Amino acid sequence: MRNLLIHPKTKEQLQMYLKRPSGSILITGTSGSGKGYIASFIGHKILGLDTSEELSSYPYYFQVKRESNKKEISVDQVREIVSFIKLKAPGKENIRRLVLIENADSMSVEAQNAILKTLEEPNSDTAFILTATYEKSLLPTIVSRCQKIEIYPVTQDQALNYHGSTNDKNMLIQAWKLSQGAPGLFVALIGEWDNHPLKIAIGDAKQFIRSSTYERSLFFEKSYANKEKFLVFMEAMTRVLAALSHSLATKDSKKTAKIVLGRRLVYESVESLNMNTSLKLVKLHLLHNLKL
Secondary structure (H helix, E strand, C coil), X not given: CCCCCCCHHHHHHHHHHHHCCCCEEEEECCCCCCHXXXXXXXXXXXXXXXXXXXXXXXXXXXXECCCCCCCCECHHHHHHHHHHHHCCCCCCCCCCEEEEECCHHHECHHHHHHHHHHXXXXXXXXXXXXXXXXXXXXXXHHHCCCEEEECCCCCHHHHHHHHCCCCCHHHHHXXXXXXXXXXXXXXXXXXXXXXXXXXXXXXXXXXXXXXXXXXXXXXXHHHCCCHHHHHHHHHHHHHHHXXXXXXHCCCCHHHHHHHHHHHHHHHHHHHHHHCCCCHHHHXXXXXXXXXX
16 A cells, blocks of 8 residues: 555545455545546455456456446446346455446446445445545435545645655646646656556647647547547646646736636536537637637
8 A cells, every 4th residue: 555645534544444345335536536546456455466467357356337439337237247246256255256336426327226236235255346526426325335435635745755756856746736636647647657548638738738729620630529538638628727827827917817718618618518518519619719
């Protein structure tokens, strides 16, 4: 656990669970908080695996996440879980089977109701890990049956101490500002997780801001043609603009005002998408009105 960058409150919750792992656990945190990494860490620990081993190759591990072309985790995917836990898992260990539901808050209501009975009457040899950004998107009955771990943002001092002796301090501070204290994203930004989608999107957002309107239009069509990826890009834009606003607050009031308007425009774009406005219209509105 010493190699994890986590807030002391998160660490305390994690230690409490690992002392007596059982039943179901719900890991909550913002985008980029490292929910998936913490879930993987817990999985390795409770199954007695070396952290270098791949969970995916473990025979009694089952992972469910929303399919890329779907809006929700379906009830059919939950039924696959029910079938999986009916299979025998030989061994004497208390927990020898693990089910991970990624972004459980994207489960349909029907799917949540379908998994509820399994969570209410769990097998003693099976542990469930659910990750979610928004706890309130889950049925209260599901939340009440889970032990909870909340991933808190880390402070700048904690981030600097994590790699302070081996990295450039200014680079670390910039990474912390962009991550807004989200541990997973911070670690990705300093080079440890190169394939982190939000890290990639932040790099794209920086390039986007430096580009002309025409270049921005081409960029959207090439790299962010679907809603799911575009929302990740909007999250990245929010973080980049927040960092720019902070760095320019006392230096250039005109640029700061433009950045504030840009942040508002990004927020409005996300709200429009959440209300099922056409992705094409949202992009056009953003391209026409973003004056950076």
